[in-house]
Structure formats: C-alpha cells, structure tokens
Amino acid sequence: MPIYAWCPNCGTEYSIKHTRCPKCGTPRPRVGRFRIFIQLEKKTVKKLISNISLADVKKLETIIKQRIIEGIYTEKPVGIEFNTFVKQYYLPSEKNNKKPESLRREIELYRKYISPFLADKKIKRYNTKRHRKNKG
Structure with missing residues (x-):
C-alpha cells in the first residue's frame, strides 16, 4: 500500500519511492511526516503521522494490516x-x-x-x- 512523505520545504506529498521531493529537490528527512493508505477487506484506512522515521511507518503499516485481517482494528470516531x-x-x-x-x-x-x-x-x-x- 502506498506511503507518502511530506516535503518540509514546499509542502508536497510524494511517494517514498523517491529519495528527494520531485517539486523542489529537497532530500527526504529521516524523521518527518508521512501519510499511509491501506485498503484491505473492503476497509480503507488513511493515517497522517508526524515525527516518525520511515522504518517505524512501515512497521506501523504492517501492524494495522494484521489488525484489519484479524478483525480487531477500529478507528477512533471522527468527531x-x-x-x-x-x-x-x-x-x-x-x-x-x-x-x-x-x-x-x-x-x-x-x-x-x-x-x-x-x-x-x-x-x-x-x-x-x-x-x-x-x-x-
């Protein structure tokens, strides 16, 4: 599932396949802001996470996928x-x-x-x- 990084310089979201922002060329920070999209079993999860490393984001993504498959993942009420x-x-x-x-x-x-x-x-x-x- 896609994970997007957020550029602190220009504010663009881009795929983690890129090591630099395609718009301004700023290198992807080690710790930053990421957005996760997960679609499993007719369930879509979108999360915006700040102040976290890419490795931790990938771990979080696998945890959420496991919980969705097990049927124990529930999101907080929106508001x-x-x-x-x-x-x-x-x-x-x-x-x-x-x-x-x-x-x-x-x-x-x-x-x-x-x-x-x-x-x-x-x-x-x-x-x-x-x-x-x-x-x-």
Whole structure:
C-alpha cells in the first residue's frame, strides 16, 4: 500500500519511492511526516503521522494490516456531528453575544439553508476554548 512523505520545504506529498521531493529537490528527512493508505477487506484506512522515521511507518503499516485481517482494528470516531456542535456549543455561546432578533434569524437561516447539507456531517476538530477566546 502506498506511503507518502511530506516535503518540509514546499509542502508536497510524494511517494517514498523517491529519495528527494520531485517539486523542489529537497532530500527526504529521516524523521518527518508521512501519510499511509491501506485498503484491505473492503476497509480503507488513511493515517497522517508526524515525527516518525520511515522504518517505524512501515512497521506501523504492517501492524494495522494484521489488525484489519484479524478483525480487531477500529478507528477512533471522527468527531461530533455539525448539528450537535451547533446546538451544544455554538448557540449557547451566541445567546450572550447577540441580540435576540439576530439569534432568531441565524437559527432560522441555519434550519433552512445549512442544516439540510451539513447537519449529519462530522467535525474532526474543534477547540471550544479557541472559540471563546475569539469571541472576546
């Protein structure tokens, strides 16, 4: 299965078959950032790994393959649904920051335009402390 290295100079991902970045010519670092794609038994695993050597990435790839074959590999849940985020985190914080008319209009627009497309989508990462910090 393919393993891709990430170039620290230009940000390009390239196959580990190359010892240098095809775009800028920077040598592949000994310890760096790699992406693994594994497809076995109708299951696809994509992992981005940082601060690891190529040998360790190859070991990790074989471990994941073995676990998939044995049926014991499970990925962590991706995150929370967008609808859950809006109801639990976003709207309660906005109640203190917006006028009631503005909040009512925002909820109305969310239900009509955003919810049909994004309600069941998963959010991978969200930092509530950062959201509060940006709000002042």
